[in-house]
Amino acid sequence: xxxxxxxxxxxxxxxxxxxxxxxxxxxxxxxxxxxxxxxxxxxxxxxxxxxxxxxxxxxxxxxxxxxxxxxxxxxxxxxxxxxxxxxxxxxxxxxxxxxxxxxxxxxxxxxxxxxxxxxxxxxxxxxxxxxxxxxxxxxxxxxxxxxxxxxxxxxxxxxxxxxxxxxxxxxxxxxxxxxxxxxxxxxxxxxxxxxxxxxxxxxxxxxxxxxxxxxxxxxxxxxxxxxxxxxxxxxxxxxxxxxxxxxxxxxxxxxxxxxxxxxxxxxxxxxxxxxxxxxxxxxxxxxxxxxxxxxxxxxxxxxxxxxxxxxxxxxxxxxxxxxxxxxxxxxx
Numbered sequence: 001x002x003x004x005x006x007x008x009x010x011x012x013x014x015x016x017x018x019x020x021x022x023x024x025x026x027x028x029x030x031x032x033x034x035x036x037x038x039x040x041x042x043x044x045x046x047x048x049x050x051x052x053x054x055x056x057x058x059x060x061x062x063x064x065x066x067x068x069x070x071x072x073x074x075x076x077x078x079x080x081x082x083x084x085x086x087x088x089x090x091x092x093x094x095x096x097x098x099x100x101x102x103x104x105x106x107x108x109x110x111x112x113x114x115x116x117x118x119x120x121x122x123x124x125x126x127x128x129x130x131x132x133x134x135x136x137x138x139x140x141x142x143x144x145x146x147x148x149x150x151x152x153x154x155x156x157x158x159x160x161x162x163x164x165x166x167x168x169x170x171x172x173x174x175x176x177x178x179x180x181x182x183x184x185x186x187x188x189x190x191x192x193x194x195x196x197x198x199x200x201x202x203x204x205x206x207x208x209x210x211x212x213x214x215x216x217x218x219x220x221x222x223x224x225x226x227x228x229x230x231x232x233x234x235x236x237x238x239x240x241x242x243x244x245x246x247x248x249x250x251x252x253x254x255x256x257x258x259x260x261x262x263x264x265x266x267x268x269x270x271x272x273x274x275x276x277x278x279x280x281x282x283x284x285x286x287x288x289x290x291x292x293x294x295x296x297x298x299x300x301x302x303x304x305x306x307x308x309x310x311x312x313x314x315x316x317x318x319x320x321x322x323x324x325x326x327x328x329x330x331x332x
Contacts, residue, residue: 005029005067005068005291005295007028007029008030008033008034008068009033010034010059010069011071012033012035012040012041012044016095016283017072019280019283023288024048024070025048027292030047030049032052032053032064034054034055035054056073056077067294067295068092068295070092074159076169078104083107086111087115091118091298092118094108094121096121096123097178098121098311105308105311108308120289120302121303122283122286124283124285125180125183125282126301127286127289130183130277131186134183134186134187134253136250136263137246137249140246141249142224142225142246143183143224143225143246144243145184146226147176147240148212148231148241150234151233151234152209154231162175165208171231173314173317174314177317180225182302182310184217184227185313187246192328193217193329193331194220194327194328195216195327197215197317200213203232211232212231213317215227217313251266255277260272260274261274309332312329
């Protein structure tokens with residue numbers, strides 16, 4: 001009899017599922033999976049077996065005896081899916097953003113706390129070299145995170161709903177910025193942030209989500225981060241453009257798109273190493289840890305409270321971009 005955790009997967013057409021599926025097939029018994037597209041179910045039949053369903057509600061069947069579920073549903077369905085599995089007491093591996101906004105994620109958080117259901121959240125950057133190097137800087141003063149994938153059309157074949165506001169809740173910012181907001185909150189421990197943001201739609205005029213959003217996040221002490229994300233990068237084997245930097249009490253950090261990591265100490269000496277900072281390997285690290293921890297509470301991984309805090313800043317950025325005014329958030 002297998003000792004692997006019994007897992008279900010909701011949303012096999014999600015664009016991140018390709019990073020999860022090999023690990024899930026190897027390290028778990030995927031006893032059920034779902035997607036509203038029969039074609040997407042057929043794509044993974046050889047990996048998971050003939051246990052696919054068009055309706056995710058079928059995965060709530062108590063006879064499946066689940067140890068956990070991974071939720072990769074459409075953003076406007078995430079709350080309902082998560083609440084249903086929480087009601088069944090099933091631990092959850094949750095893809096970001098967890099819902100359309102902070103209120104929805106807050107509902108998930110509250111329900112999980114009442115039922116004592118653990119939730120591991122896919123904040124993959126926590127497992128990577130960027131987080132490690134930020135920690136080594138000590139207390140930070142300033143940070144900048146620039147990340148562009150794209151173009152918007154990359155989502156058409158896999159998850160076209162990602163370009164519809166009513167289904168996704170937003171565009172590039174809700175999709176990409178959550179990782180960098182989380183890193184900034186982790187680095188600063190901030191409980192209040194003022195957010196000033198601007199959004200653009202130049203490349204996504206055929207859709208109703210932003211293709212670029214830039215936000216300035218500032219603590220009451222004046223510690224700040226610029227977070228700019230977008231869908232401006234062309235279709236290319238290189239996939240993305242990134243540039244990260246930060247100034248802290250121990251020096252200055254620079255991370256380039258070629259994965260060069262340069263640290264200049266306050267004494268003036270510099271060192272440069274080349275380490276992978278891309279999402280693919282980090283996603284694999286995350287899902288391996290999440291599957292291994294599904295029976296023990298996801299120790300060491302980000303949780304639903306972390307996601308809820310981050311989504312409060314996402315909401316503030318969208319509100320600021322809409323009005324042109326800065327928004328101050330007391331993070332709960």
